Amino acid sequence: MKTEHAPTIRRIDYQPLAWTVQSVDLHFTLDAKATVVRNRMHCERRGAGPLVLMAEGLTRVSLTVDGVEVVETALRETDTGLEIDLGERDTALVEVVTQINPSANTELSGLYHSGGGLYTQCEAEGFRRITCFPDRPDVMARFTVTLEADMAAFPVLLSNGNLVDSGDLDGGRHFAIWEDPFPKPSYLFALVAGDLEVLERTEKTRSGREVLLQVWVEDGNLDRADHAMDSLVHSMRWDEKTFGLELDLDRYMIVAVSDFNMGAMENKGLNIFNAKFVLAKPDTATDVDYEHIESVVAHEYFHNWTGNRVTCQDWFQLTLKEGLTVFRDQQFSADMLAAAGGESARAVKRIEDVRVLRTAQFPEDAGPMAHPIRPDQYQAIDNFYTATVYEKGAEVIRMLHTLLGAEGFRNGMDLYFSYHDGQAVTCDDFVEAMSEANGVDLDQFMRWYSQRGTPRLLAEGRYDAAARQYTLTLTQQRPDGDEALHMPVALGLIGPDGADLPLMLAGDTAASPTTRVVELKDTTTTLVFEGVAAEPVPSLLRGFSAPVILELAEDDRRLAFRMAHDSDPFNRWDAAQRFMVRVVLAMTVDAAKGVLPQVPDAFITAFGALLHNEKLDAAYRAVALTLPAEAYLLEQMTPADPVALRRALIVLMRSIGERLGDSWLGLDARLSVAGEYRYHPTDAGRRALRNLGQRYLCAAGVAKGVERALARATGDAHMTDRFGALAALVHSPASAEAATALADFERRFAKDALVMDKWFAIQAGAWRWIDSAEPALARIEALMSHPAFSLSNPNKIYALFGAYFRANPAEFHRADGAGYRFWADRIRDLNKRNPQVASRMARVLENWRRFTPAQQALAREQIEALVGEKDLSPDVREVLEKALGKTD
Structure with missing residues (x-):
């Protein structure tokens, strides 16, 4: 079983197990409170040593080898399970019978009970909570699974692979036998038993095989499964076309479950999903929800090859x-969006x-x-x-x-x-x-796999008018002085007229490109571009060609120029972000001193130029005109002061709404999308820009903007418009209108769990626009008693607590430390219920040293108090001890 202080596992210590499993036959007698699992493993020796079986939180009923009960002298209990001495034999049939209580499994790891059904989550180490097994990714076996259950309680019985038999049994019971023809590690095992509805579609693969696609949902949700099914079909077609990879089973199943720790799980042929990444219809899901569903469905489907057919040797x-x-x-996703929206x-x-x-x-x-x-x-x-x-x-x-x-x-x-x-x-x-297929040396590239921290790329340019040369020096700075990385840097040069210049280096014989990918392998690289008629503006790291922090001296004029002319859309956006960061941080300095921050005219001018540029589509303008996230801004501050930052952001948002109010109001009408809702990138872009405008108008208290937002939030709009308007009101000084809209939203969706998660999150993340407004913490404590909230559901926890801890830093990092005390109490509670969720919430304060000295002292007090408690799970303890610097 797990110990309080889990041992440190090191990659260099990896050794294959002495025994592997060739095939496994599992028989489940399913019951919500007492499931019995009979596990028959056909094992083969591949080295010296005992058979190692992992087990956790289960009752072992019997254990035999080749039909004979294992004697006590051949069996050793360990911290992770047990070891069996199998003597000189090279093969063994090991049978273990275990009993588990799915209803008591609040960790949602292994086999658990949710909403009347039984579900599994086995990655990373959940299978050992079901049966005794060498639960490691390098032990790959073929599984045959027999499920037996009461037909009334569990009419649907699903597992990995292909259904080979099913039928009725005496006493109102039934069975189903599933066979997975492909070897897989135990973390990819899946089981579902419940009362579910199914959306089915038959498709032909590229080679002409007919396959059955199924999306299983709880009763009443079938009308929300179509987009997930469409996404699955699109994923199949894309993987066939792009990588030549075809679905290899007779059927492929997706199951939506309400209680799930993760987003989804790629179990072979039976993907189990958090319902939020399956269910969608216009009345209940936003454009962002539709986008996320398509992405997550694709992700799990693509795992069929990159993760299932070829899997990991170990968890490192x-x-x-x-x-x-x-x-x-x-x-x-990029291909799907480009095909529809350019x-x-x-x-x-x-x-x-x-x-x-x-x-x-x-x-x-x-x-x-x-x-x-x-x-x-x-x-x-x-x-x-x-x-x-x-x-x-x-x-x-x-x-x-x-x-x-x-x-x-x-x-x-x-x-x-x-x-x-x-x-x-x-x-x-x-x-x-990759190296062998292309005949290139990628040994230096492998350093990306072993270096931690974000590298910095320092850039310095110098123009020589007489020589018509531009010299660009690029220098890598790695954390901890690590060795130089192999880094692709895409770059361009912009002329005074806003057009890209040809990039001609000495020795070039072919036509010079306007964007060039330079492979950096040394700490410092110098490039000399020739034939440059006038001083250019560099556009570096185009498309964000490497995950680094770019340091380049650019004044406001140059940033505004790139915002207007950079042909690389990513760098154009990045120039706007850099300008915004600079302005916000300068305003935050004033706010921290108690001085009313001022918004520079140059910033509003550049911002307005982007807003009015009709050559840019609405979706692009929406992302370009969205302020950087508070979490990102706090990382740019030393020390981070969430309260001062929030004051600056409020002033900035009000100023954008006031000074560009007429423009936002005009756009609001022009961006309306006629007809019934459809999920399409062009329509979504128009809605995104209109909703952003609502945010700025309501922040400024523009009467027409508030009036329109209230009408949409309480009217007959689809969820994208409704929730966009609700967010605009909640994140504004219009408290009366926000209260009206929140009450209307609750009345409409009180019985819809997924939609209510949005309602919880928007309130947990709400700013205080006036000093007399209710603190977020008081509101959150009250919402914990709401009938729609549950501490056993991870989605609710992420919506209410996660939004407060992560999306509302000014309210969480309170001067009186109440936010930290509330955090510590939630970690204590969640640690007992679900350590995985607790550890994710614990990570909120891992960077506590970045904040002001007063906040550091208050945060440290709560972290140390938690670390001092004896019943802390290894998951949470590791996070908190690392936060305190007690472990490496």
Whole structure:
């Protein structure tokens, strides 16, 4: 069983187990409170040593080897399970019978009870909570699963692979037998038993095989499954076309469940999803919800090859499947958006991905939980499902794609699958396949897998008018002085007229491109561009070609120029972000001194120019005119002062709403989308820009803006318009209108759990626009008693507590420390119920040292109090001890 202080697991200590499992037959007698599991494993020796079985939180009823009960002298109990001495034999049939109580499983890991049904979550180490098994990703076996249950309680019985038999039994019971023809690790096992409805579709694969696609949902939700099904079909077609990868089973199933720790899980052929990433219809889901569903469905489907057919040797290789698959789902979404909305939609997708990276991963890289995309050690593997492993891991894969080109990357993928299909492998195996397929040396590139922290790229340019040369010097700065990285830097030069200049280097014989990818391999690289007639403006790191922090001296005039002329849409957005950051931070300095911050006229002029540029589509203008996230802004401050930052942001939003009010009001009418709702990037972009305008108008208290927002929030609008208007009112000084809109929203959706999560989150993240307004903490404490809230549902916890802790820093980091005390109490409670969720909430304060000295003292007091408690789970303890610097 788990101990309070979990041992540190190190990558260099990896050793294969002495015994592996060739095939496993599982028989489940399902019951909500007493499920019996009979597990027959056909084991083979592959080295010296005992058979190692992991087990946690279950009752072992019997254990036999080759039909004979195991004697006590051959059995050893360990912290993680048990070891069996099997003597000199080379094969063994091991049968273990266990009993578990799914209803008591509040951790939602293993087999658990939710909403009348039974579901599993086995990644990373949940299968050992079901039965005794060598629960490691490098143990791959073929599974045959028999499910037996009461037909009235559990009319639907699902597991991995293909259904080979089913039927009725005596006493109102029934059974189903599932066979997965492909070897898989135990973390990919899945089981579902419940009263579910199904949406079905039959499709033909590229090779002509007919496959059955199913989306299973709880009763009453069938009308919300169509978009998930469409997304699944689109994912199949894209993977066939882009990578030549075809669905390999007779059927593919998605199941939506209300209680789930993660977003979704790629179990072979039976994906179990958090319902929020499946269910959508215009009345209940926003454009963002539709986008996320398409992305997550694609992500889990793509795992069928990048994660299932080829899996991880050990959990240190987690980014092998996750970083690669995030990159694949990002490319898929970008292609889907571009096909419907043009290349600008692709650029918006890239911007959104980088915003997530900068907001979530960069702070992680700068804090005590910083780790390489392939960690060297861990205590609780659940703590390493991180933005670094996923999002930064995807950026590392993207760099390979940039360096090798689309064709070279595809060749590398083909070789990877030809070598490793059906195997558990390492990140080295993947990069070696890329290297061999393209005949390039990627040894230096592998440093991205071992270096933690965010590198900085220092850029300095010098123009020589007489020589008509522009010299650009690029310098890498790595955390901890690590070795130089192999880094692709896409760059361009913009002439005084706003047009890109040809990039001619000495020795060029072909026509010079206007965007060039330079491969940096040294700490310092100097480039000399020739034939430059006038001093240019550099446009560096186009498309965000490497996950680094760019340091380049640019004054306000140059940023405004790039906002207006940079041909690279990402860099154009980035110029606007840099200008916004500069303005906000300067205003925050004044706010901290008690001085009313002033918004520079130059900023409003540049902002307005972007707003009025009709050559840019609405979706692009919406992302370009959205202020940087508070979390990202706080990372730019030393020390971080959330209260002063919030004061500055309120002044800035009011100023944008007031000084550009007529423009926003005019756009509001012109951006209306006629006809019934459809999820389409062009329509979504128009709605996004209109909703952004509402935010600024309501922030400024513009009467017409508030009036329109209230009408949409309480009228007959679809959810994108309704929730956009509600958010505009809640994030404004219009408290009476906000209260009316919130009450109307609750009345309409009180019985819809997913929609109510939006209602909880918007209130938890609400700012105080006037000093007399109710503090967020009082509101949150009251909402904990709301009938729609539940401490057993992760979505509710993330919506209410997560939004307060992460999305409302000025209210959470209170001067009296009440926010920290509330946080500590929630960690104590969640630690007992669900350590995975508790550890995610614990990470909110991992960067506590970034804040003001007074806030640091208050935060440290609560962290130390928690660490001193004896019953803290290993998941939470690891996070908090690292936050205090007590572990490496």
